[in-house]
Each structure stands twice: as structure tokens, then as C-alpha cells.
Amino acid sequence: MKKIAWILVILLISISIISGCSKKEEKESINILDLKWEDIVSQSKGQEVNIYMWGGDKSVNSYIDDWAKPLIKKKFNISLNRVPINDPKDMINKLLTEKEVDKKQGSIDILWINGENFKTSKDNNLLWASFADKLPNYNKYVDKDSLDIKYDFGEDTMGMEVPWGKSQFVFIYDSEKVKNPPKDMKEFKEWIKENPGKFTYPSPPDFTGSAFIRQTFVHLIGEYKGYDTVDMNKFKSDSNITWDYMKEIKPYLWRKGKTYPESSSKLDMLYANGEVLMSMSYNPLHAFNKIKNGEFKESTNVFFLNDGTLSNTHYLTIPFNASNKEGAMVVINFLLSPNAQITKFNPSYWGDGLVISYDKLSNSDKEKLSSIYGLKETKFLEKLQKHKIPEMKSKYVEEIEKDWMENVAKD
Incomplete structure (x- = not known):
């Protein structure tokens, strides 16, 4: 009898396991994008969503941890977990490895991304799907036809990433010590030589440092439109002007150019401590x-x-093997809501540029926006909007970082 009882127990366990597996397979066989939005929200409840993002800015981290996370938990019963990273390329390499070994359930649910990292992910099938049009707030508030949203460093997003914010490159300075900041790259070089040791920039692959080099390149060649397409022969020839310029200023940089800050946050610290007189940012409201x-x-x-x-848009995407795709979509949709975008725009939280269209907002939301910044900041932003330069194609970004290392850092 005991033997028969054990056989029955084992049989019941086996049936349970098979039933569980079949339910999992049944769920996985359902195309999430075919579900109604209400059903996606329902399935997301109780999920823990990991968002992997650069963790080098206190304001950015606070916006997620102190503002967004509690609200998302309260509204959707989703636990949002911010995972700080130093370089998004590390996460791309992680996904490449997981793709190679066919890992079905990954730890990254949302990835903050743009530019060359998006292109690499797209080219290697590391992203989940074209999910943008499934998000109600994307359809309601985003100008989907805008070129600086549709294209990421010249690459068609194809709805595989969703815009999160907009940025423009600016320089930061101490007006008590720098009375007349440079107006072009020629004046910049003169100022650096006149103030030895008081200027530097982050070393690539830091995003801001790489952007400074691209900014320099664009201004020195003086014919940006020639880079709407990829022409590596032209690039190699033109880039020599940039490397000559950067080698010329190198001895006059902080620590005589023998070392560089490894991140924009380290450069901010040097500026705040008075070691250098300038910093820089791809967020015009950062200062x-x-x-x-x-x-x-x-x-x-x-x-x-x-x-x-230079101006660009930064995005959020979902990897191919995200374990909580429903939760990831709900979180991203929430981060596109007027409440989340306006709060992110507020310098008390982050101060990042809006990616939703002003014309699509309600009158009350427009009033909230107008009350956030003072006259000085508002006028600066209005003026800045008229001086946009589109980013270079991502292929050039890779080459610039590599060539800077060979031609400047190792020189």
C-alpha cells in the first residue's frame, strides 16, 4: 500500500509540473502586443521591473527613486528597481552574451539608451519589438513624425525605443572668473591657452566627453551637411583637423592633459571645487x-x-529577453505621462527636456510648465532652441571615440 501511495504522490507531482509548464508555454505563446492595453496593465501587477540606467547624477537617480518609484508602486503595484551602470556598452555586451547562449529570461527589463548603443542593439537583434505604438501616452502626447524623435543619431527607431527626454550640448562657466566666454572654437583655443590648467573634458567613452569631441569636430570642419550619410574616407580626412586642434590644446589642459576626468560627474566636481573654470553637459538645464x-x-x-x-533625444527600450515585458511597458507609458514629464522637467527633480509635445498638453499642464523656471532660464532655453545641430550618425561616434584614443590620448 505504501508503494502504491508513493506512486500516486509522484504521479500527482508530475501532473502538476506538466500543467504548470503548459500554462507558462501558453502565456509565452500569447503575443503581448496583441493584448488590449487594459489586459497588459492587469498582467503587469506584482511584477518587479529592473531599469538599467547611467547612475552618475544624483538628480536623475532621485527622480526615479524618490518620485517615480513610489508612484508606480501605488498606481500599478509594480516594483521599480533602478540598477545603476557606468557605461551602457557594458549592458549591450551583457545582452550580446545572453543572446549567444539563448538566455530566455534576462535581468534587464528597461534600458536607457540612444545613439551607437541603440544601433548596435538593433543590428544584433537585442531588442524586443516595435512596441511604441502600443503605449497610450506615446500616441496621445508625442509628435511621432518629428525627425528628432523618429531618428536616433540618424537611425530609424522603428518604434523599438520610446523617447524619454531631449538634450542640447552646453558649456558651464563661472561668470565671476570668465567675463567673456568663447564664441567659437578659435576663441576657445585662445582662452584655454590663456588659462592653463583651468579646462578639461571627460575622456570617452563618457557620453559628455564624446559629445564635446563631436561638437569640436562639427565646428572645425564647418560643413556639417556632408555627414548626413556615412562617408568614412571623408571623415578620416576631415578628422585630422580635430586631432591637430586637440593635440595643440592638450598641454594647456588640467594636469597638462596627462589624464582626463573619467566621467562628467567628476568634471562637475573639479568645477565645483574651483580646480577648473568650466564644465559641460548635454542637459542645458544641468547647471x-x-x-x-x-x-x-x-x-x-x-x-x-x-x-x-548638438542636440539629441534619449530613449527607453525593452531587451529581447526581458522577464517582465508587461511591467516594462506600463512603466515606460507612465514616464511619458504629462505628470511624469513635467516633474522630470522641474529642476527640483531632474531638469531634463520634455519629449512630449507642448501643443498636445492641457491648459493646466501648460500653466504648470510656465511656472517652473524663471525669466533667465526661460529666455536661455528659447534662444538655445534656435541653435540646434543634429547629431552625427552613430557610425561616426564609434570612430571618433576610437580615433581620439589613438591620436590624442596616446600621443
Whole structure:
């Protein structure tokens, strides 16, 4: 009898396992994008969503941890977990490895991404699907036909990533010590030589450092439109002008150019401590946020070069093997809501540029926006908008970082 009882127990366990597996397979066989949005929201409840993102800025981290995370938990019963990373390329390499070994359930649910990292992910099938049009807030508030949203560093997003914010490159300076900031790259070189040791930039692959090199390249060649397509022969020839320029200023940089800050946050620290007189950011509101937080002096101001300033959009995407795709979609949709975007725009939280269209907002939301910044900041942003330069294609970004290492860093 005991033997028969054990056989029955084993049989019941086997049936349970098979039933569980069949339910899992049944769920996986359902195309999430074919579900109604209400059903996606329902299935997301109780999920833990890991968002992998650069963790080098306190304001950005606080926006996620202190504002977004509690609200998402309360509204959707989703636990949002921010995973800080130093370089998004590390996560791309992680996904490449997981793709190679056919790992079905990954740890990354949402990835903050743009530019060359998006292209690499797209080319290697590391992204899940074209999910953007499934998000109600994307359809309601985003200008989907805008070229700086549809294309990421010249690459068609195909709805595989969703815009999260907009940025433009600016320089930050101490107006008490720098009375007349440079207006072009020629004046910049003169200023650096006149103020030895008081300027530097982050070393690539830091995003801001790489952007400074691209900004320099664009201004020095003076014919940006020639880079709408990929022409590596032209690039190699033109880039010599940039490397000559950067080698010329190198001895006059902080620590005589023998070392560089490894991140934009380290450069901010050098500026805040008075070791250098300038910093830089791809967030035009970054300096104003730092002033408000007491990290930068009140005499801090912002400038850009007369010929224009690089601009781009940054995005959120879902990897191919995300374990909680429903939760990831709900979180991203929430981060596109007017409430989340306007709060992110506020310097008390992050101060990042809006990606939703102003014209699509309600009158009350427009009033909220107008009350956030003072006259000085508002006028600066209006002026900055007129000096946009589109980013280079991602292929050039890879080459610039590699060539800088060979031609400048190792020189």
C-alpha cells in the first residue's frame, strides 16, 4: 500500500509540473502586443521591473527613486528597481552574451539608451519589438513624425525605443572668473591657452566627453551637411583637423592633459571645487539644477557656441529577453505621462527636456510648465532652441571615440 501511495504522490507531482509548464508555454505563446492595453496593465501587477540606467547624477537617480518609484508602486503595484551602470556598452555586451547562449529570461527589463548603443542593439537583434505604438501616452502626447524623435543619431527607431527626454550640448562657466566666454572654437583655443590648467573634458567613452569631441569636430570642419550619410574616407580626412586642434590644446589642459576626468560627474566636481573654470553637459538645464541644489556657485552660468550646438533625444527600450515585458511597458507609458514629464522637467527633480509635445498638453499642464523656471532660464532655453545641430550618425561616434584614443590620448 505504501508503494502504491508513493506512486500516486509522484504521479500527482508530475501532473502538476506538466500543467504548470503548459500554462507558462501558453502565456509565452500569447503575443503581448496583441493584448488590449487594459489586459497588459492587469498582467503587469506584482511584477518587479529592473531599469538599467547611467547612475552618475544624483538628480536623475532621485527622480526615479524618490518620485517615480513610489508612484508606480501605488498606481500599478509594480516594483521599480533602478540598477545603476557606468557605461551602457557594458549592458549591450551583457545582452550580446545572453543572446549567444539563448538566455530566455534576462535581468534587464528597461534600458536607457540612444545613439551607437541603440544601433548596435538593433543590428544584433537585442531588442524586443516595435512596441511604441502600443503605449497610450506615446500616441496621445508625442509628435511621432518629428525627425528628432523618429531618428536616433540618424537611425530609424522603428518604434523599438520610446523617447524619454531631449538634450542640447552646453558649456558651464563661472561668470565671476570668465567675463567673456568663447564664441567659437578659435576663441576657445585662445582662452584655454590663456588659462592653463583651468579646462578639461571627460575622456570617452563618457557620453559628455564624446559629445564635446563631436561638437569640436562639427565646428572645425564647418560643413556639417556632408555627414548626413556615412562617408568614412571623408571623415578620416576631415578628422585630422580635430586631432591637430586637440593635440595643440592638450598641454594647456588640467594636469597638462596627462589624464582626463573619467566621467562628467567628476568634471562637475573639479568645477565645483574651483580646480577648473568650466564644465559641460548635454542637459542645458544641468547647471541651473546644480545651482538650486547648492552644488554650483550662484555665479555659474551657461553658454553655447555661435555656430550651434548638438542636440539629441534619449530613449527607453525593452531587451529581447526581458522577464517582465508587461511591467516594462506600463512603466515606460507612465514616464511619458504629462505628470511624469513635467516633474522630470522641474529642476527640483531632474531638469531634463520634455519629449512630449507642448501643443498636445492641457491648459493646466501648460500653466504648470510656465511656472517652473524663471525669466533667465526661460529666455536661455528659447534662444538655445534656435541653435540646434543634429547629431552625427552613430557610425561616426564609434570612430571618433576610437580615433581620439589613438591620436590624442596616446600621443
